[in-house]
Amino acid sequence: xxxxxxxxxxxxxxxxxxxxxxxxxxxxxxxxxxxxxxxxxxxxxxxxxxxxxxxxxxxxxxxxxxxxxxxxxxxxxxxxxxxxxxxxxxxxxxxxxxxxxxxxxxxxxxxxxxxxxxxxxxxxxxxxxxxxxxxxxxxxxxxxxxxxxxxxxxxxxxxxxxxxxxxxxxxxxxxxxxxxxxxxxxxxxxxxxxxxxxxxxxxxxxxxxxxxxxxxxxxxxxxxxxxxxxxxxxxxxxxxxxxxxxxxxxxxxxxxxxxxxxxxxxxxxxxxxxxxxxxxxxxxxxxxxxxxxxxxxxxxxxxxxxxxxxxxxxxxxxxxxxxxxxxxxxxxxxxxxxxxxxxxxxxxxxxxxxxxxxxxxxxxxxxxxxxxxxxxxxxxxxxxxxxxxxxxxxxxxxxxxxxxxxxxxxxxxxxxxxx
Amino acid sequence: xxxxxxxxxxxxxxxxxxxxxxxxxxxxxxxxxxxxxxxxxxxxxxxxxxxxxxxxxxxxxxxxxxxxxxxxxxxxxxxxxxxxxxxxxxxxxxxxxxxxxxxxxxxxxxxxxxxxxxxxxxxxxxxxxxxxxxxxxxxxxxxxxxxxxxxxxxxxxxxxx
Numbered sequence: 001x002x003x004x005x006x007x008x009x010x011x012x013x014x015x016x017x018x019x020x021x022x023x024x025x026x027x028x029x030x031x032x033x034x035x036x037x038x039x040x041x042x043x044x045x046x047x048x049x050x051x052x053x054x055x056x057x058x059x060x061x062x063x064x065x066x067x068x069x070x071x072x073x074x075x076x077x078x079x080x081x082x083x084x085x086x087x088x089x090x091x092x093x094x095x096x097x098x099x100x101x102x103x104x105x106x107x108x109x110x111x112x113x114x115x116x117x118x119x120x121x122x123x124x125x126x127x128x129x130x131x132x133x134x135x136x137x138x139x140x141x142x143x144x145x146x147x148x149x150x151x152x153x154x155x156x157x158x159x160x161x162x163x164x165x166x167x168x169x170x171x172x173x174x175x176x177x178x179x180x181x182x183x184x185x186x187x188x189x190x191x192x193x194x195x196x197x198x199x200x201x202x203x204x205x206x207x208x209x210x211x212x213x214x215x216x217x218x219x220x221x222x223x224x225x226x227x228x229x230x231x232x233x234x235x236x237x238x239x240x241x242x243x244x245x246x247x248x249x250x251x252x253x254x255x256x257x258x259x260x261x262x263x264x265x266x267x268x269x270x271x272x273x274x275x276x277x278x279x280x281x282x283x284x285x286x287x288x289x290x291x292x293x294x295x296x297x298x299x300x301x302x303x304x305x306x307x308x309x310x311x312x313x314x315x316x317x318x319x320x321x322x323x324x325x326x327x328x329x330x331x332x333x334x335x336x337x338x339x340x341x342x343x344x345x346x347x348x349x350x351x352x353x354x355x356x357x358x359x360x361x362x363x364x365x366x367x368x369x370x371x372x373x374x375x376x377x378x379x380x381x382x383x384x385x386x387x388x389x390x391x392x393x394x395x396x397x398x399x400x401x402x403x404x405x406x407x408x409x410x411x412x413x414x415x416x417x418x419x
Numbered sequence: 420x421x422x423x424x425x426x427x428x429x430x431x432x433x434x435x436x437x438x439x440x441x442x443x444x445x446x447x448x449x450x451x452x453x454x455x456x457x458x459x460x461x462x463x464x465x466x467x468x469x470x471x472x473x474x475x476x477x478x479x480x481x482x483x484x485x486x487x488x489x490x491x492x493x494x495x496x497x498x499x500x501x502x503x504x505x506x507x508x509x510x511x512x513x514x515x516x517x518x519x520x521x522x523x524x525x526x527x528x529x530x531x532x533x534x535x536x537x538x539x540x541x542x543x544x545x546x547x548x549x550x551x552x553x554x555x556x557x558x559x560x561x562x563x564x565x566x567x568x569x570x571x572x573x574x575x576x577x578x579x580x
Contacts, residue, residue: 074445140513189479
């Protein structure tokens with residue numbers, strides 16, 4: 001009986017010869033990630049356990065991206081705690097200030113996470129790196145403390161759901177729409193404790209940016225990880241970035257799946273997740289008249305240069321509707337710079353957008369784009385829970401960059417085809 | 420162990436933003452977090468509940484963010500344990516790792532009203548409810564997780580090893 005890519009990567013990080021879903025294992029970690037919200041608790045736990053040295057300073061990543069630029073004194077204190085720890089332990093992948101980007105955009109971009117890796121992060125969207133053919137999963141702060149101390153962590157081997165996606169994506173329809181549609185189909189716990197493996201001819205031709213958006217939202221279906229079989233597109237993305245060896249794993253032909261779900265992407269329209277669950281998904285044609293107060297383009301889901309290019313294409317020579325706050329958040333400094341070089345920032349500024357520094361702030365209702373009572377935002381982010389972006393009586397509508405840009409112009413949730 | 424307290428019911432997909440909104444994540448002080456426990460699900464919750472009380476949830480309790488502030492807020496507020504139909508996986512591991520007792524029961528949620536007195540016997544895996552004859556079973560906990568609880572959480576478990 002064969003194994004899935006998820007099982008193979010997990011097994012390769014143990015001394016086991018066999019592995020099966022449901023099994024509890026201890027596995028070695030290639031990268032352990034924390035941010036300014038989650039790392040302070042991990043550091044407290046690490047010290048309380050008598051931790052003197054991180055297991056490997058080259059395998060720890062600490063990224064101050066959530067409440068930065070520091071939003072208040074407490075946030076500054078949290079960042080200070082993490083910075084002092086990073087300096088004390090000589091943590092190699094420490095990012096702040098002008099070097100910081102949204103962690104899940106930054107780590108792949110820098111080649112810090114690679115195919116075949118086992119990555120844990122005290123941030124639920126750590127599953128993003130599955131796009132590279134890595135096993136990557138979100139954990140808590142105590143898990144991060146344990147991994148920083150021992151270089152290992154406990155895992156329950158997940159069963160895998162295989163998605164076989166075929167057909168050419170229609171115009172404007174992206175990986176974001178695919179994953180929203182999938183979450184809409186299976187629900188926010190449709191893949192609970194399981195791996196989501198994305199395969200099929202649509203996936204084989206899908207650019208890395210779209211794969212990253214899809215893997216990013218595996219957690220919104222409750223999954224432990226989302227994963228893509230590495231291929232030529234992976235190779236092209238990774239090779240110029242990697243500074244250490246990496247390995248491609250693929251699922252065996254006779255690997256066992258808990259479910260196989262077939263999806264025809266050629267019929268997919270642009271998708272919008274209505275409040276207050278990422279599974280509350282409608283096609284854009286069914287969205288109705290939803291007036292918006294804000295459009296947020298950015299985040300670990302859709303803050304990459306490819307997303308900004310789509311938004312700019314739509315916003316060129318247009319303006320955000322009166323009273324709509326358009327906020328663009330390039331996810332990393334490199335993306336910011338590239339957007340500047342390509343003239344995208346001019347297009348955004350001419351459209352009356354605010355260009356935010358790279359930060360997670362607005363997406364999680366921290367700062368840099370908070371909603372008042374009764375306000376609505378369309379957002380290219382990943383969560384639309386009650387109070388996610390501000391007041392508990394505000395609303396978030398999740399979509400891809402094409403819908404977010406078109407909606408900003410029209411002041412209501414809209415397709416670019418309506419412009 | 421025996422857990423005894425009043426049941427506070429929350430529905431399906433209670434996310435960690437509802438358990439502890441991000442606007443309070445500029446601290447990890449358990450006492451501060453406890454003040455806002457469940458705030459976006461029920462703003463009055465912390466004023467109504469008493470130490471020892473039990474949260475009874477539906478499906479996928481604790482979904483969303485990995486923030487350990489969520490189980491920390493619940494524990495520091497004085498909730499003795501959480502019983503749900505199912506738990507989101509990061510919340511599940513966080514609870515065991517940091518020492519908030521959680522239990523799965525498929526039937527309890529739909530069978531009781533809020534405010535019932537619940538007694539949960541974790542050794543025998545049984546829940547009894549005031550004025551209800553029926554007993555409810557809880558799903559067995561894997562031996563490894565039992566060990567984590569016995570050792571007092573993940574870090575103490577590691578220290579012991």
